C-alpha cells in the first residue's frame with residue numbers, strides 16, 4: 001500500500017509517498033481502508049522528529065482517519081461489517097491507504113458527514129469533549145477560558161462550550177485568529193501578545 005513517509009525529520013518537503021507493507025488486522029482488530037486523514041500539531045512535531053510515536057505504534061504519520069471497514073481480524077465481536085463507514089483516533093498510521101484499529105476504538109461516521117469531515121473529528125473534538133465534560137465537568141452558564149482558541153482543539157472547544165449552553169472566551173496570538181474564534185462562537189477574545197489577558201478575563205467575568 002502507499003503511505004506518507006519521511007526519511008529525515010524536517011519540513012513538509014521531506015514527505016513523500018512510499019510503498020509499504022499493508023497491515024494485517026490482529027486479534028480484535030479491524031482493517032480500515034482510509035478515505036481521509038487529518039493534520040494535527042502532533043503530526044507536525046513528529047515530522048520534525050520532536051514527538052516520537054509511542055512504543056509499538058506505527059511509524060507512519062496520522063493520528064486519526066475515516067474510511068470503510070475492509071477486513072476483520074480474529075476474535076472480532078461482529079460489531080462491524082465490511083463496508084461500514086467508520087472513524088477513529090489512532091496512535092499512528094492514518095496517513096496511509098489502510099490502517100488497523102482495535103474494534104472498540106472505532107466510531108460510526110454520522111449520517112450526512114463526509115469522510116473528510118469525519119477524519120477531523122476524533123483528535124481535536126474528543127480531546128476538547130474529554131476536557132470539558134470528563135475533566136472540567138462543564139455546567140450550563142459557566143464561562144470557559146480557552147487558550148490557543150484558534151487551534152484545532154480550541155475551535156472544537158468553542159463549539160462544544162456553546163453546545164453545553166456555556167460561554168466560551170479565548171486567547172490567541174493574532175487578530176485574524178481572534179476573528180476566526182468569534183466566527184466559531186467565542187463571546188470574547190484577547191490577544192495575549194499585546195494585552196494582559198488575565199485583566200481582560202477578570203473584567204469580562206465580573
Ligand SMILES: NC(=O)c1ccc[n+]([C@@H]2O[C@H](COP(=O)([O-])OP(=O)(O)OC[C@H]3O[C@@H](n4cnc5c(N)ncnc54)[C@H](OP(=O)(O)O)[C@@H]3O)[C@@H](O)[C@H]2O)c1
Nearest residue numbers: 040041042123127148150151152153154171172173174177
Ligand atoms: N489527546 C491529547 O492530549 C491531545 C490531543 C490533541 C491535541 N493536544 C494538544 O493540544 C494542543 C493544540 O493542538 P492542535 O493540534 O489543536 O494545535 P494547532 O491547531 O496546531 O494550534 C496550536 C496553537 O498553539 C499556539 N501556540 C503557542 N505557542 C506555539 C508554538 N510555539 N508553536 C506552535 N503553536 C503555538 C498557536 O496559537 P496562538 O498563535 O494563538 O498562540 C497555535 O495556533 C497541542 O499542545 C497538542 O499537543 C493534545
